Amino acid sequence: MDKSSFTLADIFRSGFREYTAKTGRLPHEHYKVANAIMNCHTAALGGHVFHCDQCGNKNISYNSCRNRHCPSCQAKARYDWVDNRMKELLPVPYFHVVFTIPAQLNPVALRNKRAVYSILFKAAAETLHTLAARNKYLGAAIGFIAVLHTWGQNLMDHPHLHCIVPAGGMSDDKTHWKRTPRESFLFPVKVVARLFRGKFLALLRQAVAERKITFCGRLQEFTSNKSFGSLIDTMYKTEWIVYAKRPFDGPETVLKYLGRYTHRIAIANSRIIDVTDTTVSFRWKDYADNDRQKVMTLSRSEFIRRFMLHVLPAGFVRIRYFGFLGQAVKKKQLQLCRLLLGEVYQEHKDEVHTTESEMKMNKPSEEKPGWCCPVCEKGYLTPYRQIPPSYQRNVEKAAVA
Numbered sequence: 001m002d003k004s005s006f007t008l009a010d011i012f013r014s015g016f017r018e019y020t021a022k023t024g025r026l027p028h029e030h031y032k033v034a035n036a037i038m039n040c041h042t043a044a045l046g047g048h049v050f051h052c053d054q055c056g057n058k059n060i061s062y063n064s065c066r067n068r069h070c071p072s073c074q075a076k077a078r079y080d081w082v083d084n085r086m087k088e089l090l091p092v093p094y095f096h097v098v099f100t101i102p103a104q105l106n107p108v109a110l111r112n113k114r115a116v117y118s119i120l121f122k123a124a125a126e127t128l129h130t131l132a133a134r135n136k137y138l139g140a141a142i143g144f145i146a147v148l149h150t151w152g153q154n155l156m157d158h159p160h161l162h163c164i165v166p167a168g169g170m171s172d173d174k175t176h177w178k179r180t181p182r183e184s185f186l187f188p189v190k191v192v193a194r195l196f197r198g199k200f201l202a203l204l205r206q207a208v209a210e211r212k213i214t215f216c217g218r219l220q221e222f223t224s225n226k227s228f229g230s231l232i233d234t235m236y237k238t239e240w241i242v243y244a245k246r247p248f249d250g251p252e253t254v255l256k257y258l259g260r261y262t263h264r265i266a267i268a269n270s271r272i273i274d275v276t277d278t279t280v281s282f283r284w285k286d287y288a289d290n291d292r293q294k295v296m297t298l299s300r301s302e303f304i305r306r307f308m309l310h311v312l313p314a315g316f317v318r319i320r321y322f323g324f325l326g327q328a329v330k331k332k333q334l335q336l337c338r339l340l341l342g343e344v345y346q347e348h349k350d351e352v353h354t355t356e357s358e359m360k361m362n363k364p365s366e367e368k369p370g371w372c373c374p375v376c377e378k379g380y381l382t383p384y385r386q387i388p389p390s391y392q393r394n395v396e397k398a399a400v401a
Contacts, residue, residue: 006273006275007269008070008269009040011280011303012037012038012304015304016034019304033069036067040067044389044390045065046388046389047062048387049061049385050382052373052376052381053382054376054380057379062387069266071267074263078259078262079259081263082255082262085145088325092167092179092341093247094248095166095167095186095244096165097192098242098243099120099123099124099160099242100161100240100241101159107218108213108222109159110157111215112213115213116159116213117148117150117312117316120148120161121148123200125320138168138181139172142169143166144163144164144166144323145319147162148160149162151309153285153287155284155307155309162261164257164258167186175340176340177337185244189243192242196242197235198236200240201232201236266310273295280297280298280300282295
């Protein structure tokens with residue numbers, strides 16, 4: 001492929017047909033994601049023509065797919081999300097806690113995504129709420145944001161949860177704010193890990209009993225109570241990993257950090273360094289080797305297979321809010337938190353964040369009729385006409401055509 005830069009869309013356009021020929025029929029959601037990535041910012045999705053009022057230059061802007069798995073569509077969504085979170089920041093330190101399940105459970109999660117990922121959220125939330133409620137550690141009601149990631153740097157399945165937690169919470173009677181006793185960490189890591197392990201495995205047992213978990217393929221060995229019980233016993237004997245980072249310097253640092261994690265996908269275009277007719281090479285960080293930066297080369301089909309491991313079930317919410325940050329209560333609860341913290345709060349005025357390309361074009365405002373023309377740099381680009389989508393076809397057929 002004769003290009004100076006490579007994208008995920010390039011790989012799918014050149015290799016998805018070969019991949020489906022090897023794998024056979026795929027889940028509907030996989031075709032939907034593949035089509036979105038391949039058609040993003042192309043004539044297939046339609047677009048708009050902009051006209052310069054000075055030099056007559058016409059600029060074509062094709063529509064984006066807005067699929068959450070597409071690397072080209074996450075910048076705007078990320079900016080908007082972070083901008084909204086600015087209204088909710090409290091003047092306290094924030095902790096970053098990561099919950100990870102053992103690799104032995106990854107195959108179970110991969111074949112039961114909706115059920116296991118839901119258990120991951122619930123177990124992590126119950127763990128944090130339980131420890132926060134204990135006077136020994138805090139004795140308060142907390143709130144936090146949890147973001148699901150399902151991948152490792154090598155694109156293999158690695159489900160884990162990133163939680164951003166304010167350093168403190170409201171007392172039971174809601175009369176004062178209680179800060180965490182220690183500034184360097186939220187709760188003891190071993191206590192968090194063992195409580196999380198117990199809650200996760202209890203919820204997993206319950207899901208199996210209610211037949212929300214299925215064991216198919218090479219997992220069929222766990223269909224018997226004895227073999228599944230043996231797996232659970234092994235997991236109880238395994239030390240689970242919970243990572244807790246020191247608090248951030250301030251609210252601005254929190255926002256920058258959140259932006260890195262919230263709308264990230266399995267691999268960004270910037271990590272893809274070479275694409276040939278048969279292979280894909282990308283950068284990855286090997287955490288097992290002192291975080292060394294390495295290059296991994298895979299066949300196109302294997303690369304696509306690994307990427308598809310991280311397609312989420314339709315409608316599954318991967319960013320969730322808990323405690324006083326819960327969507328139904330946070331407006332009133334955050335006002336109360338600020339009163340308890342003695343903060344003079346001024347209503348946040350939305351700051352418009354733009355993508356790099358939008359900034360270059362000087363996004364329109366009330367004073368300007370359109371984007372600044374990149375040719376003459378004097379006139380403004382205003383909408384001239386719409387471009388209709390080039391086709392309307394069934395997603396399965398379109399992906400392999």
